[in-house]
């Protein structure tokens with residue numbers, strides 16, 4: 357399942373909620389990479405592709421004719437389709453990122469078993485709505501279960517024989533970890549060791565898992581780099597994510613299990629999470645209620661659009677890490693090892709001032725927020741900014757969706773979903 361074993365001439369699939377999906381939208385290109393192309397709509401409603409070639413290897417894309425669209429300018433991601441169908445386990449498939457990753461894998465022809473315990477940390481109805489989008493697709497099967505249940509995964513792995521695993525299930529959220537520490541121990545530590553054990557015993561070729569920008573904790577050197585030490589987490593959530601990276605390394609070292617950890621930077625977009633700032637602000641502004649602005653608005657975040665995260669995850673998952681022959685114990689690089697182990701940041705590499713986010717949201721909603729300025733929250737950090745050089749070097753990709761476009765899409769989805 358490494359890149360060399362993939363087809364050399366593969367049809368691609370568009371993945372954009374803006375496009376008329378389906379077989380008519382097939383583009384072709386003769387490489388194995390996922391391709392991002394910017395698309396503009398001309399005056400007559402036709403679509404013009406602004407990028408003609410794969411950015412990784414420059415192979416030309418043969419564009420299809422596609423239908424009318426209401427957007428003026430947007431990006432479409434074209435995923436290489438494997439002629440050799442892969443079977444993935446995606447944990448957290450009813451979650452925000454898990455649903456979107458599963459959809460993209462199914463679109464390129466892979467099969468996916470989605471695993472989730474549908475816990476009530478936030479609206480279970482939203483999780484079911486996401487799942488409904490997945491179960492409608494062929495190649496998808498859902499398993500309800502808890503990662504912390506030690507008996508569950510071995511049976512599932514023995515039956516399904518997964519080629520690759522993408523572990524996104526976790527107890528997320530920094531603030532919740534101040535009051536509910538055990539939820540993080542159960543899902544993120546006990547659950548993660550169960551995933552590692554199952555991968556080890558069932559010859560999974562690559563485990564890709566979610567870490568978080570929160571591991572940078574007390575670090576202040578910007579941009580945050582995977583080559584910096586991250587030994588000072590500021591929340592239990594961050595500590596469990598850092599622990600995941602350490603646990604993964606031991607399995608990569610002891611059992612040669614290839615693992616890649618991805619530090620996501622504030623992911624947002626349609627089908628997002630109701631506990632995150634963009635959703636909370638949108639809900640409150642529409643209701644005329646005040647929004648809490650921490651650190652008196654002196655916050656900067658690398659907001660990363662969901663389609664960019666999905667593309668990053670899939671590209672990374674397709675690239676099985678090998679040991680780094682240049683790794684030296686005298687100057688140990690934290691992002692790699694002699695073992696098949698890698699860590700990458702996936703962030704927009706363009707931090708946004710919190711007040712700019714709020715102004716953009718106000719413009720899209722056509723309403724002004726009632727602002728409640730508050731001091732810094734315990735466990736929170738004032739800024740995040742991702743160095744993505746390693747991601748660009750190894751998978752030829754960098755998130756690039758501008759915040760203005762991402763917020764526009766989020767607001768449109770939010771209004772449609774809530775009929776408001």
Ligand SMILES: NC(=O)c1ccc[n+]([C@@H]2O[C@H](COP(=O)([O-])OP(=O)(O)OC[C@H]3O[C@@H](n4cnc5c(N)ncnc54)[C@H](O)[C@@H]3O)[C@@H](O)[C@H]2O)c1
Nearest residue numbers: 448450451452453473475502503525526543566620622623
């Ligand atoms: N969204 C972000 O901005 C962000 C940033 C950094 C890291 N992450 C990480 O990315 C991953 C996905 O995040 P998300 O935003 O999609 O979160 P999410 O909460 O929407 O999705 C996580 C899913 O995992 C499920 N889950 C939780 N514990 C489980 C368990 N023990 N067993 C089975 N299922 C379980 C939940 O029901 C949920 O559907 C998480 O690991 C999160 O920590 C997310």
